[in-house]
Amino acid sequence: xxxxxxxxxxxxxxxxxxxxxxxxxxxxxxxxxxxxxxxxxxxxxxxxxxxxxxxxxxxxxxxxxxxxxxxxxxxxxxxxxxxxxxxxxxxxxxxxxxxxxxxxxxxxxxxxxxxxxxxxxxxxxxxxxxxxxxxxxxxxxxxxxxxxxxxxxxxxxxxxxxxxxxxxxxxxxxx
Amino acid sequence: xxxxxxxxxxxxxxxxxxxxxxxxxxxxxxxxxxxxxxxxxxxxxxxxxxxxxxxxxxxxxxxxxxxxxxxxxxxxxxxxxxxxxxxxxxxxxxxxxxx
Numbered sequence: 001x002x003x004x005x006x007x008x009x010x011x012x013x014x015x016x017x018x019x020x021x022x023x024x025x026x027x028x029x030x031x032x033x034x035x036x037x038x039x040x041x042x043x044x045x046x047x048x049x050x051x052x053x054x055x056x057x058x059x060x061x062x063x064x065x066x067x068x069x070x071x072x073x074x075x076x077x078x079x080x081x082x083x084x085x086x087x088x089x090x091x092x093x094x095x096x097x098x099x100x101x102x103x104x105x106x107x108x109x110x111x112x113x114x115x116x117x118x119x120x121x122x123x124x125x126x127x128x129x130x131x132x133x134x135x136x137x138x139x140x141x142x143x144x145x146x147x148x149x150x151x152x153x154x155x156x157x158x159x160x161x162x163x164x165x166x167x168x169x170x171x172x173x174x175x
Numbered sequence: 176x177x178x179x180x181x182x183x184x185x186x187x188x189x190x191x192x193x194x195x196x197x198x199x200x201x202x203x204x205x206x207x208x209x210x211x212x213x214x215x216x217x218x219x220x221x222x223x224x225x226x227x228x229x230x231x232x233x234x235x236x237x238x239x240x241x242x243x244x245x246x247x248x249x250x251x252x253x254x255x256x257x258x259x260x261x262x263x264x265x266x267x268x269x270x271x272x273x274x
Contacts, residue, residue, distance in 0.1 A: 004178075086201075107184065
């Protein structure tokens with residue numbers, strides 16, 4: 001009951017924030033709407049018992065990546081409200097039609113595939129027992145450092161390459 | 176219907192809104208933010224399926240976040256480099272790979 005209430009609340013916040021982000025004219029307002037949507041999505045992660053993912057989503061996504069976007073918007077001095085940069089009516093209708101088609105396709109996939117994939121799953125009781133015995137972080141840490149250790153290390157390499165690449169790309173060229 | 180089904184529908188809707196944003200806007204930074212929204216919608220799907228198909232799906236959420244961070248850093252650096260040259264971030268004006 002209370003879960004349903006919070007799910008509806010977070011879903012409305014997420015959809016409203018995402019829609020407002022697409023149509024806001026000020027880039028900073030757009031970004032803050034996206035932060036609101038991400039906060040709501042973190043709430044939904046909590047409702048789905050993914051507490052660690054919810055915290056990481058807040059700290060890494062809303063806290064770090066979106067603040068990086070905010071820095072760039074302010075660094076480039078783009079924070080002014082200007083004439084909207086939405087595309088014209090013909091292109092706009094086409095874009096919304098494509099997005100609606102994507103949504104329809106995903107719903108069709110959900111209708112056809114969801115019931116079979118959910119059958120034979122672990123179920124709520126198993127997840128609750130795992131979180132009880134290992135903790136919300138341990139549940140993820142166990143497969144990550146046992147089965148996915150090599151991908152984890154490759155991720156660190158990827159981040160190193162991204163750091164070097166970002167510095168090389170954004171460096172001020174010598175006159 | 177249960178909360179999983181509703182969350183999958185929500186994630187499909189958020190992905191579609193992100194698609195619409197990429198197609199409708201001309202501001203490169205906002206297109207980028209829409210891509211982040213699409214990535215997070217996929218994270219939502221992965222978390223839903225982690226409940227039935229195994230907790231490993233949440234490990235993949237972690238990797239998606241790491242790749243998103245790398246992509247944001249490099250992409251924003253590219254936008255800064257382009258802005259230094261053109262003094263704008265409107266994607267309709269970019270038609271050269273090298274200048």
